Amino acid sequence: MLLLALDTATPAVTVALHDGTDVIASSSQVDARRHGELLLPAVDRVLDRAGRRLDAVTGIVVGVGPGPYTGLRVGLMTAETFGLALGVPVHGVCTLDGLAYAADLDGPFVVATDARRKEVYWARYADSRTRLTDPAVDRPADLAGQVAGLPAVGAGALLYPDTFPRAHAPEHVSAAALAALAAERLAAGEELLAPRPLYLRRPDAQVPRNYKVVTPR
Amino acid sequence: MADEPLVLGIETSCDETGVGIVRGTTLLADAVASSVDEHARFGGVVPEVASRAHLEAMVPTIERALTEAGVSARDLDGIAVTAGPGLAGALLVGVSAAKAYAYALGKPLYGVNHLASHICVDQLEHGPLPEPTMALLVSGGHSSLLLSSDITSDVRPMGATIDDAAGEAFDKIARVLNLGFPGGPVIDRYAREGDPAAIAFPRGLTGPRDPAYDFSFSGLKTAVARWIEAKRAAGEEVPVRDVAASFQEAVVDVLTRKAVRACKDQGVDHLMIGGGVAANSRLRALAQERCEAAGIRLRVPRPKLCTDNGAMVAALGAEMVARDRPVSDWELSADSSLPVTDPHVPGHDHVHETAKENLYS
Numbered sequence: 331m332l333l334l335a336l337d338t339a340t341p342a343v344t345v346a347l348h349d350g351t352d353v354i355a356s357s358s359q360v361d362a363r364r365h366g367e368l369l370l371p372a373v374d375r376v377l378d379r380a381g382r383r384l385d386a387v388t389g390i391v392v393g394v395g396p397g398p399y400t401g402l403r404v405g406l407m408t409a410e411t412f413g414l415a416l417g418v419p420v421h422g423v424c425t426l427d428g429l430a431y432a433a434d435l436d437g438p439f440v441v442a443t444d445a446r447r448k449e450v451y452w453a454r455y456a457d458s459r460t461r462l463t464d465p466a467v468d469r470p471a472d473l474a475g476q477v478a479g480l481p482a483v484g485a486g487a488l489l490y491p492d493t494f495p496r497a498h499a500p501e502h503v504s505a506a507a508l509a510a511l512a513a514e515r516l517a518a519g520e521e522l523l524a525p526r527p528l529y530l531r532r533p534d535a536q537v538p539r540n541y542k543v544v545t546p547r
Numbered sequence: 548m549a550d551e552p553l554v555l556g557i558e559t560s561c562d563e564t565g566v567g568i569v570r571g572t573t574l575l576a577d578a579v580a581s582s583v584d585e586h587a588r589f590g591g592v593v594p595e596v597a598s599r600a601h602l603e604a605m606v607p608t609i610e611r612a613l614t615e616a617g618v619s620a621r622d623l624d625g626i627a628v629t630a631g632p633g634l635a636g637a638l639l640v641g642v643s644a645a646k647a648y649a650y651a652l653g654k655p656l657y658g659v660n661h662l663a664s665h666i667c668v669d670q671l672e673h674g675p676l677p678e679p680t681m682a683l684l685v686s687g688g689h690s691s692l693l694l695s696s697d698i699t700s701d702v703r704p705m706g707a708t709i710d711d712a713a714g715e716a717f718d719k720i721a722r723v724l725n726l727g728f729p730g731g732p733v734i735d736r737y738a739r740e741g742d743p744a745a746i747a748f749p750r751g752l753t754g755p756r757d758p759a760y761d762f763s764f765s766g767l768k769t770a771v772a773r774w775i776e777a778k779r780a781a782g783e784e785v786p787v788r789d790v791a792a793s794f795q796e797a798v799v800d801v802l803t804r805k806a807v808r809a810c811k812d813q814g815v816d817h818l819m820i821g822g823g824v825a826a827n828s829r830l831r832a833l834a835q836e837r838c839e840a841a842g843i844r845l846r847v848p849r850p851k852l853c854t855d856n857g858a859m860v861a862a863l864g865a866e867m868v869a870r871d872r873p874v875s876d877w878e879l880s881a882d883s884s885l886p887v888t889d890p891h892v893p894g895h896d897h898v899h900e901t902a903k904e905n906l907y908s
């Protein structure tokens with residue numbers, strides 16, 4: 331087994347190669363505005379470090395979010411197209427599950443990432459492998475009752491200490507954790523998600539003025 | 548010819564997910580998935596809706612294009628993609644797909660300009676572009692007059708709209724007349740039964756001191772809307788066919804007059820018209836008439852190649868391969884305001900080549 335994992339649902343552009351037992355190479359860069367530019371070079375770098383070629387990969391793992399849409403789609407489109415070109419399966423994993431896995435906690439806790447617009451994407455976990463609630467998007471103040479007293483991980487938790495006083499690292503998801511989680515679930519014969527984005531919000535139905543006027547004046 | 552470059556092109560700058568395949572100047576496949584119906588109730592293209600639709604449609608559209616062309620992805624000589632201009636989020640979906648596809652297949656990648664692609668697509672219809680060619684691009688997004696002596700390296704803006712695109716004006720007037728979205732085809736249909744001289748609507752920027760090649764449709768849009776509202780306020784019936792015909796005449800009169808004038812001034816004897824509005828029957832007819840009178844050869848691709856599609860991107864990509872232009876690198880990004888003067892986006896490692904500029908001349 332050789333899994334190529336990638337995630338662009340948080341400010342991190344993160345890529346890892348996993349052989350079914352261990353992560354053999356990985357790369358993470360935090361730059362929320364350059365997912366599109368950074369992802370392919372990161373894939374190239376990770377493969378190069380591992381001394382492998384893309385056509386040796388037996389499956390693609392991709393974080394399906396939730397996360398800011400423009401960046402999120404970069405990872406999903408890349409994963410899906412790799413799947414098409416290589417003829418290998420593309421497995422979706424909830425990005426929050428990847429963060430939970432990396433948190434490595436035995437008791438109940440919360441994962442929250444930054445959804446911008448003063449909101450967080452979040453879910454509650456019984457432990458690092460068991461999610462209790464569907465991912466949701468809410469204002470932190472509205473969650474206080476549901477997350478009170480729980481430890482929390484993720485940039486969304488770190489950003490709002492009033493709601494998440496026990497927030498700590500990891501801040502962003504790592505493809506290494508995502509790959510390890512996917513390898514574990516695949517080995518257990520579990521079905522992973524389809525590579526479809528978890529948007530959670532309806533699109534802003536705003537037609538910008540001069541929406542198509544793109545030629546220089 | 549089998550030794551001509553086989554190129555797949557991906558276009559996602561607006562609401563059409565286009566994947567085309569060409570061999571040199573021969574069209575092999577032109578697969579398009581449109582999200583236009585999802586935008587109709589908003590009266591215009593909603594960027595987030597378009598981006599979501601591109602992601603959904605991309606893989607099936609690539610597969611459809613390969614089947615249609617009857618070629619294997621392994622045989623491709625390159626992957627081309629619209630790098631800009633266009634809607635940032637929408638472009639990024641196509642660029643991500645193209646990069647992943649090129650990387651996985653081990654093929655060179657060419658990020659190309661959407662406007663240059665609109666011009667280059669005519670090679671699939673009428674053979675190699677004459678050099679130089681004057682191009683009038685008119686759609687919901689563009690109203691530009693461009694002069695190109697080499698579509699892979701030299702595209703010069705002669706004029707552009709200073710406010711709305713021509714296609715936008717069609718959409719707006721169709722909305723005021725309650726005819727739905729998009730407005731181009733429906734206005735064209737009603738106009739055929741109307742009198743183009745019934746109402747004298749203004750011709751923007753046609754005064755002696757106005758810029759010779761720039762366009763303005765905002766004033767026309769307002770004038771037509773006011774005329775319709777005045778009729779309604781007076782309790783009179785709006786003569787939809789005459790309004791459509793007179794409005795359309797005002798648009799195409801200015802477009803063709805300025806395009807022909809630009810050709811004459813620059814000594815160019817070929818005019819190509821592209822973009823969605825090039826499907827307009829009156830624009831085609833009037834352009835033909837005026838070009839003939841001026842001794843200019845008119846080239847207008849079939850309507851399906853005028854609207855946004857992947858074949859036009861593939862056509863320009865194939866030309867990049869044929870003229871040995873430098874490839875893009877893996878850091879290629881979407882550039883929503885890519886200047887029209889950049890026909891493609893070469894990688895950082897390469898020096899722009901000029902030695903083979905006159906390959907076809």
Ligand SMILES: [Zn+2]
Nearest residue numbers: 665686688855
């Ligand atoms: Zn266009």
